Amino acid sequence: MINQRQVVDYALQRRALLAEVRSGRVGSYEACDASPYLLRAAKFHGRDGDLPCPICRQEPLTLVSWVYGDELKHVAGSAKTPEELARMAGSFAEFTVYDVEVCRACHWNHLVRSYVLGTGEPASPRRNAGR
Secondary structure, rough: OOOOOOEEEOOOHHHHHHHHHHHHOOHHHOOOOOOOHHHHHHHHHHHEEEOOOOOOOOOOEEEEEEEEEEHHHHHOOEEEOOOHHHHHHOOOOEEEEEEEEEEEOOOEEEEEEEEEEEOOOOOEEEEOOOO
């Protein structure tokens, strides 16, 4: 298991949104608004979750991990598999991972958790070639 730091769980926010949908105060069309990019990421980079979709109950949710961080450069904002996250955790000092659950049937999506990965060591300063 990768050493996760600064973990934030969004379960309470998820429960509140589902209660709003079930009560009719929020339409399912508002909660089921996954972008085509998120749906493609779920198809190619996602992993099967343990829970069925709370809206349609047609299929299990898919978990997608998104990475962000200054050190990541062009990789920031992309979806990664667990294997890729493990490799990155040993290569970068610090980056944030956002796990999103998505239903590929009805397009429900919600942020599940966020956490920080990386070596925890400061990045080595770059040498200035002009000196």
